[in-house]
Amino acid sequence: MGKAEVEKKGGANHLAGWEEVFYGLVKAVELIFSGDPDVVQITILSLRVSGLATLIGGALGIPLGALVALRTFRGKTLVVSVINTLMGLPPVLVGLVYYILLSSTGPLGFLRLLYTPEAMILAQLTMVLPIAAGVTISSVSTIDPKLREVAVSLGANPLQETAILLWEARVGLLTALVVGFGAAISEVGAIMIVGGNLLGYTRALTTAIVLLTNQGEFVEAIALGIILLTLAFLVNAILTLLQMRSRSSLFAQIYTREPRLKW
Amino acid sequence: MVNVYKLFGGRQVLKNICLDVRRGEILSIIGPSGAGKTTLLKLMDLLLHPDRGKIFFDGVDTDVDEKRRRLLRREMGMVFQHPALFDTTVFNNVALGLRIRGYPAEEIRKRVEGALSYVGLRGFAKRKVLSLSAGEAQRVSLARALVLEPKLLLLDEPTANLDPANVLQIEETVRRVNLEKGVTVVIATHNLLQAKRLSHRVAFLWMGELVEVGETREVFENPRSERTALYLSGKVVY
Amino acid sequence: MVVAAILTASIVFSTTNPTSTTRSRLVIATTTSTVDSGLLDYLKPYFDKRFDADMTWLYLGTGQAIAVASRGDADILLVHDREKEDAFLASGNGTHRATVMYNDFVIIGPANDPANIRGAGGAVEAFKRIAEAGRSGKTLFVSRGDNSGTHALEMKIWSAAGLDPRERGWYMEAGQGMSSTIRISSEKQAYTLSDRGTWVKLKSALGEALRLQILFEGDKTLLNPYGLILLNPVKYPKINSELAEKFFLFMVSKEGQRLIESYRVAGEQIFFPAFGKAEDIGLPSEEEEVRYWIKRLSENGLEPPPWVKQR
Numbered sequence: 097m098g099k100a101e102v103e104k105k106g107g108a109n110h111l112a113g114w115e116e117v118f119y120g121l122v123k124a125v126e127l128i129f130s131g132d133p134d135v136v137q138i139t140i141l142s143l144r145v146s147g148l149a150t151l152i153g154g155a156l157g158i159p160l161g162a163l164v165a166l167r168t169f170r171g172k173t174l175v176v177s178v179i180n181t182l183m184g185l186p187p188v189l190v191g192l193v194y195y196i197l198l199s200s201t202g203p204l205g206f207l208r209l210l211y212t213p214e215a216m217i218l219a220q221l222t223m224v225l226p227i228a229a230g231v232t233i234s235s236v237s238t239i240d241p242k243l244r245e246v247a248v249s250l251g252a253n254p255l256q257e258t259a260i261l262l263w264e265a266r267v268g269l270l271t272a273l274v275v276g277f278g279a280a281i282s283e284v285g286a287i288m289i290v291g292g293n294l295l296g297y298t299r300a301l302t303t304a305i306v307l308l309t310n311q312g313e314f315v316e317a318i319a320l321g322i323i324l325l326t327l328a329f330l331v332n333a334i335l336t337l338l339q340m341r342s343r344s345s346l347f348a349q350i351y352t353r354e355p356r357l358k359w
Numbered sequence: 360m361v362n363v364y365k366l367f368g369g370r371q372v373l374k375n376i377c378l379d380v381r382r383g384e385i386l387s388i389i390g391p392s393g394a395g396k397t398t399l400l401k402l403m404d405l406l407l408h409p410d411r412g413k414i415f416f417d418g419v420d421t422d423v424d425e426k427r428r429r430l431l432r433r434e435m436g437m438v439f440q441h442p443a444l445f446d447t448t449v450f451n452n453v454a455l456g457l458r459i460r461g462y463p464a465e466e467i468r469k470r471v472e473g474a475l476s477y478v479g480l481r482g483f484a485k486r487k488v489l490s491l492s493a494g495e496a497q498r499v500s501l502a503r504a505l506v507l508e509p510k511l512l513l514l515d516e517p518t519a520n521l522d523p524a525n526v527l528q529i530e531e532t533v534r535r536v537n538l539e540k541g542v543t544v545v546i547a548t549h550n551l552l553q554a555k556r557l558s559h560r561v562a563f564l565w566m567g568e569l570v571e572v573g574e575t576r577e578v579f580e581n582p583r584s585e586r587t588a589l590y591l592s593g594k595v596v597y
Numbered sequence: 598m599v600v601a602a603i604l605t606a607s608i609v610f611s612t613t614n615p616t617s618t619t620r621s622r623l624v625i626a627t628t629t630s631t632v633d634s635g636l637l638d639y640l641k642p643y644f645d646k647r648f649d650a651d652m653t654w655l656y657l658g659t660g661q662a663i664a665v666a667s668r669g670d671a672d673i674l675l676v677h678d679r680e681k682e683d684a685f686l687a688s689g690n691g692t693h694r695a696t697v698m699y700n701d702f703v704i705i706g707p708a709n710d711p712a713n714i715r716g717a718g719g720a721v722e723a724f725k726r727i728a729e730a731g732r733s734g735k736t737l738f739v740s741r742g743d744n745s746g747t748h749a750l751e752m753k754i755w756s757a758a759g760l761d762p763r764e765r766g767w768y769m770e771a772g773q774g775m776s777s778t779i780r781i782s783s784e785k786q787a788y789t790l791s792d793r794g795t796w797v798k799l800k801s802a803l804g805e806a807l808r809l810q811i812l813f814e815g816d817k818t819l820l821n822p823y824g825l826i827l828l829n830p831v832k833y834p835k836i837n838s839e840l841a842e843k844f845f846l847f848m849v850s851k852e853g854q855r856l857i858e859s860y861r862v863a864g865e866q867i868f869f870p871a872f873g874k875a876e877d878i879g880l881p882s883e884e885e886e887v888r889y890w891i892k893r894l895s896e897n898g899l900e901p902p903p904w905v906k907q908r
Contacts, residue, residue, distance in 0.1 A: 242441060
């Protein structure tokens with residue numbers, strides 16, 4: 097993809113800015129519908145890496161957040177602050193740390209994980225986990241404490257109680273996952289460092305865009321960018337749909353004349 | 360077996376409570392706001408531990424480990440002042456207690472529908488909780504407690520925020536469940552007329568202390584304590 | 598409030614730094630290999646002082662460097678991919694081009710040399726041996742895979758060997774710069790083609806952590822000439838064409854060529870002056886160009902390098 101065209105072009109003409117975006121759009125449609133195997137492979141890898149990272153990060157982060165939110169213990173404020181800080185971890189830093197750990201001369205080198213998709217998943221889930229935990233903490237903490245009492249008075253054990261409250265906070269948690277996914281799929285620094293951008297193995301949409309840009313192939317780069325945006329948009333659309341559904345009764349209240357609740 | 364509660368001492372909010380609840384009766388706890396009614400009910404529901412003294416439920420000492428308290432709690436149902444329903448359907452809210460106990464789906468369905476009919480909300484199962492009126496919501500809350508077929512029903516100012524029609528509706532349901540199923544009811548209220556209408560016995564709680572306990576008629580017509588008399592006549596008591 | 602005011606003021610002042618407005622700035626579009634070698638850092642103080650200028654450069658892939666130059670986002674172009682350079686001139690984007698220097702490439706790989714290229718007769722044969730070892734599962738090759746000058750040279754060698762290594766299991770395309778590609782090769786204990794400058798620099802920085810060695814070098818096919826291209830001032834009126842020409846003069850002058858020759862990395866000479874020496878390294882003659890610049894040099898009071906005979 098792209099190499100033959102570069103040989104032909106030889107770097108002569110350039111297009112004005114907007115033309116490139118337009119041709120990028122055209123090219124994106126072309127690439128998607130022609131099923132260009134490289135593009136398909138790259139897209140699937142991006143989805144796989146970021147998807148798994150979000151799921152695993154969420155599966156670990158959400159229970160952690162619930163635990164922190166529902167228990168009182170010494171140093172709770174400190175833990176919450178740490179988690180909030182980690183939410184803003186710079187991806188390149190995460191990538192660098194994992195690189196040092198996983199490199200053959202590093203402590204975890206024997207795992208031979210460097211330059212594999214698994215390393216990319218590791219790096220990204222490290223970024224998603226604090227996001228999931230942090231949002232869970234804030235969503236669960238803002239649940240009406242009376243609901244907690246209700247759960248207990250109904251005879252729930254701590255595990256059941258946590259499950260009930262997590263379900264109650266589900267919109268917030270879902271948002272956390274979608275935000276986490278959005279951050280993961282548009283991330284480039286960490287996966288470039290620990291993945292190596294190897295064609296067919298660890299090349300994702302974002303790292304491919306970097307490469308195409310380096311090669312001066314701006315039209316193709318924009319095309320991939322459009323594919324990336326579309327993916328992010330689709331995931332967000334699903335969230336918005338789910339959010340609307342749980343609020344639909346609220347809308348119905350406002351726009352019809354059903355009596356408003358006072359509690 | 361008699362439902363017996365004996366509390367000596369209690370939290371700072373409550374002092375030297377020594378109260379007997381008789382099986383099958385409706386007992387009202389009256390008194391001004393802040394007197395400690397909610398705390399008393401929470402103690403009965405085993406949501407709180409007394410600082411001193413003991414609570415007995417059906418002859419069983421409740422000062423045991425959390426697991427056993429949970430089992431005891433499952434024999435009681437509590438309705439709070441605010442419905443505190445979960446953001447989902449009416450069915451799911453009422454079914455929650457049953458699901459916690461692990462009842463099979465078919466059984467749950469039958470019981471929930473039964474409970475909803477009992478409180479006059481037949482057909483409301485699929486409604487979303489956010490679309491209910493205040494009265495409907497509180498009735499769901501009641502159904503949620505009743506569906507568990509508790510031996511003891513605790514109500515903390517259940518009709519405080521409702522219009523008269525809903526108040527009577529709920530009172531009617533409480534009376535029914537007491538008569539038809541023999542459920543013991545303890546209701547905290549600052550609505551004196553409600554206490555008079557509903558209860559067999561009345562306990563007057565003031566500033567954390569149990570000032571007087573007795574048959575409803577007795578207390579209302581011949582209060583033994585001066586404070587009780589003042590409170591009943593509508594004057595604010597300090 | 599006060600803190601915000603101080604911060605804003607300091608930002609404003611730093612961007613209107615007085616020194617940068619009095620000196621003329623030169624922006625060179627060049628490749629990652631060139632920058633990584635450190636040559637430009639070495640030349641900068643001399644050029645800056647001589648012409649009272651501020652020499653800066655962009656760190657790009659070859660393809661991007663050319664794209665940037667053709668948009669007029671740089672003042673001058675320095676790359677090492679002859680085909681692309683010629684196309685650039687043919688399109689009229691560039692007016693003058695000269696070969697100013699060359700460096701060489703080396704084939705690096707794991708110390709145990711599974712493909713046994715140490716004794717190969719030439720770069721092409723070395724590549725053939727690597728392909729064979731790759732096919733029998735003994736080794737891997739990591740390519741830049743980014744259409745850079747380095748990559749272009751690599752592909753030329755494969756094609757001369759009659760091979761197309763793409764989409765073979767033993768051939769990986771990193772799609773990154775030279776340092777990253779070398780590090781990947783080290784992790785995977787694979788072969789790769791690198792310019793000597795980047796290799797020496799990385800090796801002296803990482804030492805034992807870089808588990809590779811030079812296994813083949815010295816073939817003429819591994820020579821890598823650099824072309825300096827002047828952008829068309831008519832087509833790009835906004836560029837600093839005056840200073841660009843001065844840089845060109847500097848690079849082909851006696852002083853510039855000598856500096857190029859004297860540059861060392863970890864004690865090794867990396868670049869070799871090549872102005873006026875095109876035929877010597879197997880390139881087509883650049884007589885006309887050389888004559889033009891000799892004239893321009895004397896007009897500017899500069900000396901041509903000694904090996905350029907008076908034509």
